Amino acid sequence: xxxxxxxxxxxxxxxxxxxxxxxxxxxxxxxxxxxxxxxxxxxxxxxxxxxxxxxxxxxxxxxxxxxxxxxxxxxxxxxxxxxxxxxxxxxxxxxxxxxxxxxxxxxxxxxxxxxxxxxxxxxxxxxxxxxxxxxxxxxxxxxxxxxxxxxxxxxxxxxxxxxxxxxxxxxxxxxxxxxxxxxxxxxxxxxxxxxxxxxxxxxxxxxxxxxxxxxxxxxxxxxxxxxxxxxxxxxxxxxxxxxxxxxxxxxxxxxxxxxxxxxxxxxxxxxxxxxxxxx
Amino acid sequence: xxxxxxxxxxxxxxxxxxxxxxxxxxxxxxxxxxxxxxxxxxxxxxxxxxxxxxxxxxxxxxxxxxxxxxxxxxxxxxxxxxxxxxxxxxxxxxxxxxxxxxxxxxxxxxxxxxxxxxxxxxxxxxxxxxxxxxxxxxxxxxxxxxxxxxxxxxxxx
Numbered sequence: 001x002x003x004x005x006x007x008x009x010x011x012x013x014x015x016x017x018x019x020x021x022x023x024x025x026x027x028x029x030x031x032x033x034x035x036x037x038x039x040x041x042x043x044x045x046x047x048x049x050x051x052x053x054x055x056x057x058x059x060x061x062x063x064x065x066x067x068x069x070x071x072x073x074x075x076x077x078x079x080x081x082x083x084x085x086x087x088x089x090x091x092x093x094x095x096x097x098x099x100x101x102x103x104x105x106x107x108x109x110x111x112x113x114x115x116x117x118x119x120x121x122x123x124x125x126x127x128x129x130x131x132x133x134x135x136x137x138x139x140x141x142x143x144x145x146x147x148x149x150x151x152x153x154x155x156x157x158x159x160x161x162x163x164x165x166x167x168x169x170x171x172x173x174x175x176x177x178x179x180x181x182x183x184x185x186x187x188x189x190x191x192x193x194x195x196x197x198x199x200x201x202x203x204x205x206x207x208x209x210x211x212x213x214x215x216x217x218x219x220x221x222x223x224x225x226x227x228x229x230x231x232x233x234x235x236x237x238x239x240x241x242x243x244x245x246x247x248x249x250x251x252x253x254x255x256x257x258x259x260x261x262x263x264x265x266x267x268x269x270x271x272x273x274x275x276x277x278x279x
Numbered sequence: 280x281x282x283x284x285x286x287x288x289x290x291x292x293x294x295x296x297x298x299x300x301x302x303x304x305x306x307x308x309x310x311x312x313x314x315x316x317x318x319x320x321x322x323x324x325x326x327x328x329x330x331x332x333x334x335x336x337x338x339x340x341x342x343x344x345x346x347x348x349x350x351x352x353x354x355x356x357x358x359x360x361x362x363x364x365x366x367x368x369x370x371x372x373x374x375x376x377x378x379x380x381x382x383x384x385x386x387x388x389x390x391x392x393x394x395x396x397x398x399x400x401x402x403x404x405x406x407x408x409x410x411x412x413x414x415x416x417x418x419x420x421x422x423x424x425x426x427x428x429x430x431x432x433x434x435x436x
Binding site: 138141143207211216221226228 | 356427
């Protein structure tokens with residue numbers, strides 16, 4: 001009883017998600033309209049809020065899309081918009097680019113050309129998260145680049161099923177490997193490369209651009225914590241589904257597309273996963 | 280030769296630096312450096328291999344200010360604080376008037392929900408210079424003993 005994980009799971013199911021009362025928080029935690037408090041019912045993350053009529057509400061702290069924690073301190077959800085990429089025009093959906101999906105759907109490559117930026121009105125309005133950042137850099141050398149390849153592509157992410165990712169951003173070349181470390185842990189390895197023929201200046205720029213990606217990356221630091229939020233947000237809701245239908249619903253009718261505002265690549269990954277796992 | 284008064288000033292600079300970060304006064308962080316300075320976080324593995332790759336790299340105060348702006352307004356992360364504990368430092372003076380130093384550090388990270396982790400241990404390799412009568416960092420390398428960073432690194436070490 002005190003060490004059996006199956007019984008523990010049943011306790012979560014039958015008791016905490018069952019017909020019992022649970023203390024969520026104190027009334028003073030949400031004293032004013034608009035206040036909120038993050039808490040738990042068993043393992044299920046919950047938010048308690050007070051609305052502008054003074055009424056109290058509680059909801060599961062999980063977004064309807066992929067199940068990330070919605071609320072830690074401020075409400076946010078940014079699995080799609082990389083704030084730094086969009087603000088500093090490194091990689092945005094309003095550049096020429098696309099996504100190429102392998103015939104078997106398992107792998108894909110997503111790419112963009114920085115010089116083809118054609119600014120969307122939506123980015124100009126202060127409605128997307130990126131616009132909160134004043135788009136001037138005091139250290140502009142961060143984005144001091146040279147054209148690495150002749151095809152104009154300045155950003156490409158190539159994902160190989162199941163856990164290898166080769167990415168190229170400006171002049172940053174990296175092999176990413178994602179190793180499972182248990183049911184709720186993944187370790188990301190970032191292997192950055194340069195060429196032996198690189199000049200000192202080129203090496204300096206490649207090192208400088210590590211500021212964009214990796215665990216302290218102005219762009220990619222969010223990737224780690226967002227997945228962490230999904231892992232935590234879905235605790236206690238294992239019977240619920242995630243929503244992966246941006247840009248289509250198909251499982252086998254997926255094709256390469258020009259818009260990168262799509263989850264076609266994610267659906268492709270799960271196509272491979274299901275085929276191997278026979279789910 | 281580093282006399283007792285100079286040692287005191289060097290120690291004070293390092294203490295003020297750590298306290299500024301631990302207290303969340305990130306706007307003060309670039310001011311501990313001269314304008315033309317370098318701040319790098321590297322893993323011990325990379326550093327000992329003689330490779331240049333970093334986890335984080337700034338080569339001007341402006342880049343540090345950009346980091347602060349990003350963490351205040353753009354980046355998404357779970358709220359947390361650091362607590363730096365510094366070792367006694369070893370300082371050496373060079374003939375050109377600069378001073379170098381090594382100080383070991385450990386950084387405990389506390390999350391909003393109370394979870395505490397030993398986030399980083401390692402050593403600072405520093406170069407100090409006088410600027411307008413004030414001691415500042417010309418270079419600060421933070422060498423992390425571990426190559427693994429838990430989730431993300433958003434605040435400077």
